[in-house]
Amino acid sequence: MEYLDAANLQSRELNKLLKQKLQKNKELKLKNPHSLHNIGIGLEMGEVIIEGNTGFYAGGFLNGANLTIEANAGWYTGDNMMAGEITIKKNAGCNLAVYQSGGTIVVHGNVGSRLGYGMKGGTTIVCGSAGMWAGQMILGGRLIVLGEVGREVGESMYKGVIYLKDKAVEAKLGGNVFIDDLNKEEIKEINQLFSHYGINEEASKLQALRPLTSGRHQYELFEIDLQAEEARKYSSKSLEELL
Amino acid sequence: MKRKKAKDVQRGIWNKETLSAIDNKASSGKHRIRGCGSTRAMPNFDDIVVLPSQLTRMSIDTYREKCDTRTTLGSRSAKKPLVIETPIMISGMSYGALSKEAKIALAKATAKTGTVISNGEGGLLKEELQNSYRQSIQILPSRFGFSKDNIDAADMLEFLVGIGAKPGLSGHLMGEKITEEIAEFRQLPVGIDLHSHPRHGDALGADDMVVKMDQIRQLTNDEVPIFMKIAAGRVKDDVKIAAKVGVDGIIIDGAQGGTGAAPVMASDHLGIPTMPALVQAVKTLEEANLKEEVDIIISGGIKDGADLAKAIAMGADAVAIGTAAMVAMGCRVCLQCHLGRCGFGIGTQDKKQRENLDIDQAAQKVANFIKGMTNEAVLLAKAAGKTKLKNLEREDLRAINTEASAVTGIPLIGTDYVFSESFGYF
Numbered sequence: 128m129e130y131l132d133a134a135n136l137q138s139r140e141l142n143k144l145l146k147q148k149l150q151k152n153k154e155l156k157l158k159n160p161h162s163l164h165n166i167g168i169g170l171e172m173g174e175v176i177i178e179g180n181t182g183f184y185a186g187g188f189l190n191g192a193n194l195t196i197e198a199n200a201g202w203y204t205g206d207n208m209m210a211g212e213i214t215i216k217k218n219a220g221c222n223l224a225v226y227q228s229g230g231t232i233v234v235h236g237n238v239g240s241r242l243g244y245g246m247k248g249g250t251t252i253v254c255g256s257a258g259m260w261a262g263q264m265i266l267g268g269r270l271i272v273l274g275e276v277g278r279e280v281g282e283s284m285y286k287g288v289i290y291l292k293d294k295a296v297e298a299k300l301g302g303n304v305f306i307d308d309l310n311k312e313e314i315k316e317i318n319q320l321f322s323h324y325g326i327n328e329e330a331s332k333l334q335a336l337r338p339l340t341s342g343r344h345q346y347e348l349f350e351i352d353l354q355a356e357e358a359r360k361y362s363s364k365s366l367e368e369l370l
Numbered sequence: 371m372k373r374k375k376a377k378d379v380q381r382g383i384w385n386k387e388t389l390s391a392i393d394n395k396a397s398s399g400k401h402r403i404r405g406c407g408s409t410r411a412m413p414n415f416d417d418i419v420v421l422p423s424q425l426t427r428m429s430i431d432t433y434r435e436k437c438d439t440r441t442t443l444g445s446r447s448a449k450k451p452l453v454i455e456t457p458i459m460i461s462g463m464s465y466g467a468l469s470k471e472a473k474i475a476l477a478k479a480t481a482k483t484g485t486v487i488s489n490g491e492g493g494l495l496k497e498e499l500q501n502s503y504r505q506s507i508q509i510l511p512s513r514f515g516f517s518k519d520n521i522d523a524a525d526m527l528e529f530l531v532g533i534g535a536k537p538g539l540s541g542h543l544m545g546e547k548i549t550e551e552i553a554e555f556r557q558l559p560v561g562i563d564l565h566s567h568p569r570h571g572d573a574l575g576a577d578d579m580v581v582k583m584d585q586i587r588q589l590t591n592d593e594v595p596i597f598m599k600i601a602a603g604r605v606k607d608d609v610k611i612a613a614k615v616g617v618d619g620i621i622i623d624g625a626q627g628g629t630g631a632a633p634v635m636a637s638d639h640l641g642i643p644t645m646p647a648l649v650q651a652v653k654t655l656e657e658a659n660l661k662e663e664v665d666i667i668i669s670g671g672i673k674d675g676a677d678l679a680k681a682i683a684m685g686a687d688a689v690a691i692g693t694a695a696m697v698a699m700g701c702r703v704c705l706q707c708h709l710g711r712c713g714f715g716i717g718t719q720d721k722k723q724r725e726n727l728d729i730d731q732a733a734q735k736v737a738n739f740i741k742g743m744t745n746e747a748v749l750l751a752k753a754a755g756k757t758k759l760k761n762l763e764r765e766d767l768r769a770i771n772t773e774a775s776a777v778t779g780i781p782l783i784g785t786d787y788v789f790s791e792s793f794g795y796f
């Protein structure tokens with residue numbers, strides 16, 4: 128397999144080289160990525176194995192290629208991804224899979240906050256845990272988190288589904304979502320995904336988070352909460368004294 | 371002596387509107403949403419006059435001589451800058467807020483006049499792209515219907531940070547307008563009240579935007595001009611940051627800017643008006659020695675050729691119009707755009723109402739309006755002795771009241787005094 132050394136390259140030069148080389152080679156290995164930003168953006172074909180950490184936006188707008196990041200990935204990995212596959216062997220930063228509309232991302236470690244913000248399609252599987260605000264305002268797609276999730280998961284999701292293994296999820300729900308069982312079809316599909324990606328897990332152990340879309344007013348947004356009773360304790364005189 | 375009738379009593383701030391606003395909150399406990407943006411009086415370009423040529427310069431014949439209006443935008447670093455025939459852009463009004471028919475009419479108007487239209491929040495309609503002369507594509511925090519394909523179709527890109535009618539807030543589209551068609555286009559459930567994504571999920575701060583900018587530049591082969599649209603607030607800081615991020619230009623939307631739906635609070639009390647925002651943007655770029663590089667498009671309440679001429683004289687490279695273009699199609703500014711019951715077929719998704727808009731007729735009217743507005747600006751420019759619209763300069767302007775002089779730094783009529791930081795030659 129051909130090696131490409133990224134040690135002395137800017138992301139622009141690197142991406143041009145990647146594109147050129149992937150016309151001929153089906154596979155490439157990338158050495159010394161040194162957390163460079165914007166690695167492999169918009170790639171349409173081929174397979175790239177990155178032997179190290181990546182910076183921001185690795186695989187952004189990915190459109191058919193296959194990226195494997197052997198170590199950790201920075202923020203915004205797979206942003207606006209349309210098709211293809213990204214595998215992250217260790218952990219990923221915040222905002223993984225933001226605005227993803229297609230393709231699959233698999234993270235073997237943990238991810239930061241705002242996983243899949245505004246996601247529109249495709250699949251993202253996190254084998255470890257995810258930070259807070261996972262799946263905020265998603266418009267489609269599937270998120271699967273096999274470890275724990277942070278608070279406000281699924282806040283204001285419009286469409287799509289989030290599958291979770293975290294049993295304590297009830298205390299961490301965002302607004303406008305409900306917990307549901309998986310149907311048979313879903314269990315089958317997800318088990319297929321698991322076996323395809325070599326993930327040792329069982330879909331029937333998961334719970335699904337779905338959007339409350341039964342009517343427009345189900346969308347409970349921020350409300351001012353004036354707690355008059357609570358505030359009474361701050362007043363200098365008690366009600367009894369006043370009367 | 372007869373007693374005055376209750377309705378004739380002067381009530382000062384307790385006028386009808388105040389009462390109705392209080393009644394509204396008293397029954398709902400909520401803030402109010404309304405179409406169209408602010409209705410407040412604010413300093414604007416009408417407070418400025420253009421000085422005619424007399425003995426100091428030669429005038430250019432209004433009826434026989436040429437005055438160039440062709441405008442190039444985004445040449446700072448884009449390999450294919452945007453060239454338009456008149457410096458009037460049709461600003462991004464979403465498919466959703468506007469009907470499909472209205473969007474097509476606006477696009478057709480750009481083809482008739484050689485200018486650019488922006489798609490707005492609701493994704494890119496195929497029919498809009500097919501009919502537009504030049505297409506600007508917005509990159510919004512919600513990314514409805516957005517993908518690399520949209521970027522490929524763009525003659526210009528707009529990274530949206532905010533709009534003047536509701537700066538600091540995200541898009542609103544009330545349930546009445548989220549029909550099946552719109553819902554499918556945006557990937558939303560039918561009939562919900564949409565309060566769209568507040569922040570760009572793929573660039574949380576200005577430092578990240580530098581990297582994001584490089585990404586988008588790479589994806590467009592450095593060809594397409596990239597603008598950033600910001601609502602007028604801390605203009606000086608925002609313009610500096612945008613320039614640092616690496617944009618080719620900035621669209622500044624002042625507080626008079628229009629909208630399809632916004633909280634009245636936001637329209638009336640957030641952000642600064644268009645004209646002073648322009649002044650601050652120009653000053654900031656001049657101080658940074660970037661005025662020649664970074665283009666400015668100004669919008670918010672631009673309604674005629676005089677506004678255009680004065681904006682250009684103050685340092686804008688182009689203006690953008692929203693409400694004015696809608697009015698040219700028949701909109702009567704009823705402020706009820708959010709309800710989606712527009713009888714003119716403009717701000718509605720109702721099938722019946724949409725039939726009321728004759729696309730070709732509407733397109734012609736908007737085209738006429740853009741042409742007429744260009745004509746007006748050119749009339750002023752020629753009278754001021756310019757053979758190019760963009761040759762209008764600050765020195766050609768005077769303010770007719772102290773307030774306008776103070777907010778612009780342009781001398782008051784009949785004096786050489788500037789009632790604030792000076793702006794330019796004085």
Ligand SMILES: Cc1cc2nc3c(=O)[nH]c(=O)nc-3n(C[C@H](O)[C@H](O)[C@H](O)COP(=O)(O)O)c2cc1C
Nearest residue numbers: 461462463464490491627628629630670671692693
């Ligand atoms: C019906 C309507 C819909 C709008 N939708 C958007 C939008 O989707 N995205 C955006 O950036 N601005 C939107 N705007 C704001 C305009 O782009 C523009 O900033 C504003 O209309 C300019 O002010 P003017 O209407 O006074 O010309 C909208 C405005 C209107 C009137």
